[in-house]
Amino acid sequence: MFVCSCFGVTEAQVQQHADDGACTPRQIASACKAGTDCGSCVRRIQAILGRGACSRRETADQGRPVLAGLADLDEAA
Ligand code: FES
Secondary structure (H helix, E strand, O other), X not given: OEEXXXXXXXXXXXXXXXXXXXXXXXXXXXXXXXXXXXXXXXXXXXXXXXXXXXXXXXXHHOOOOOOHHHHHHHHHO
């Protein structure tokens, strides 16, 4: 089912981008342009993200440091 009809982005694609680390509608837009034309899909994208699509949000909900993994990446660089 399409979430963003302007760019033909499906709910599964939004879910995949969220699994890859996108936690906000802006980050979803950066990944696939969804929400950047008419904007009518942004609330649907927010709803998908709000029901736990973002793995980092789940980490935060559990009270664990969300950015700890990113700090490790910085040190490795
Ligand atoms: S439906 Fe997504 S930008 Fe128009």
